[in-house]
Amino acid sequence: MVSDSDVLTSSFQSYKQFIDSVPASTNKTQTALVKKVGGKMSAVVEAYLKANGMEADIASYAWEFNLVKDTSVNAFCMPGGKVVVFEGILPVTKNEIGLAVVLGHEIAHAVAKHSNERMSQQMGVQYGSEFLNMLTSKKSAAAQNTWNMIYGLGAQYGFMLPYSRKHELEADRIGLIFLAMAGYDPNQAVTFWERMAANSQGAPMEFMSTHPSDATRIAQIKQYIPEALTYYKK
Numbered sequence: 196m197v198s199d200s201d202v203l204t205s206s207f208q209s210y211k212q213f214i215d216s217v218p219a220s221t222n223k224t225q226t227a228l229v230k231k232v233g234g235k236m237s238a239v240v241e242a243y244l245k246a247n248g249m250e251a252d253i254a255s256y257a258w259e260f261n262l263v264k265d266t267s268v269n270a271f272c273m274p275g276g277k278v279v280v281f282e283g284i285l286p287v288t289k290n291e292i293g294l295a296v297v298l299g300h301e302i303a304h305a306v307a308k309h310s311n312e313r314m315s316q317q318m319g320v321q322y323g324s325e326f327l328n329m330l331t332s333k334k335s336a337a338a339q340n341t342w343n344m345i346y347g348l349g350a351q352y353g354f355m356l357p358y359s360r361k362h363e364l365e366a367d368r369i370g371l372i373f374l375a376m377a378g379y380d381p382n383q384a385v386t387f388w389e390r391m392a393a394n395s396q397g398a399p400m401e402f403m404s405t406h407p408s409d410a411t412r413i414a415q416i417k418q419y420i421p422e423a424l425t426y427y428k429k
Contacts, residue, residue: 233260299370
């Protein structure tokens with residue numbers, strides 16, 4: 196339901212607003228590492244797109260890799276290749292390969308066009324809600340409220356959140372391929388996600404979360420590694 200051009204326009208605007216509002220890191224060594232690993236990852240993404248008949252998509256990426264001064268354990272890649280790493284995640288990444296795992300995962304979201312899918316899903320849920328209101332317009336207010344509640348819970352826990360977890364696991368799989376193509380051992384991804392699991396506290400139950408549980412993610416990554424190893428050259 197959403198075109199690439201619409202997503203890119205929105206992405207670049209949001210990215211500029213974010214970068215203008217958050218100070219850049221003053222750590223030159225860490226900033227240089229983010230740009231180094233980012234350069235390697237963006238190069239293999241372009242190779243991957245060419246190899247999979249998606250060469251036309253390359254023009255939509257204007258790669259930027261930034262390290263920002265923020266203690267959040269986070270990183271993201273917006274559509275169009277605008278990548279931001281927060282200083283707070285570096286104690287968890289610990290080294291170059293840990294950072295590469297994070298960048299591969301976040302870039303995979305952009306390559307898989309998960310933003311387009313999420314925006315389309317949200318539009319679909321909104322249309323469904325409006326259609327339900329039409330169907331129940333002649334019922335009592337109490338009945339309408341009940342149906343809206345049922346629909347809202349069903350859409351959230353039966354569709355939106357599971358689909359978000361699917362996106363996360365898909366990004367893990369594609370990210371491992373990027374990791375391997377860039378010359379990093381995909382087996383090391385397990386070590387990083389184990390550190391992330393140890394760092395996470397008070398996470399919601401899996402079925403109520405947009406992310407898979409730590410145990411589910413690590414188990415799935417172990418299953419994806421044999422495929423990723425076929426792309427790995429030391």
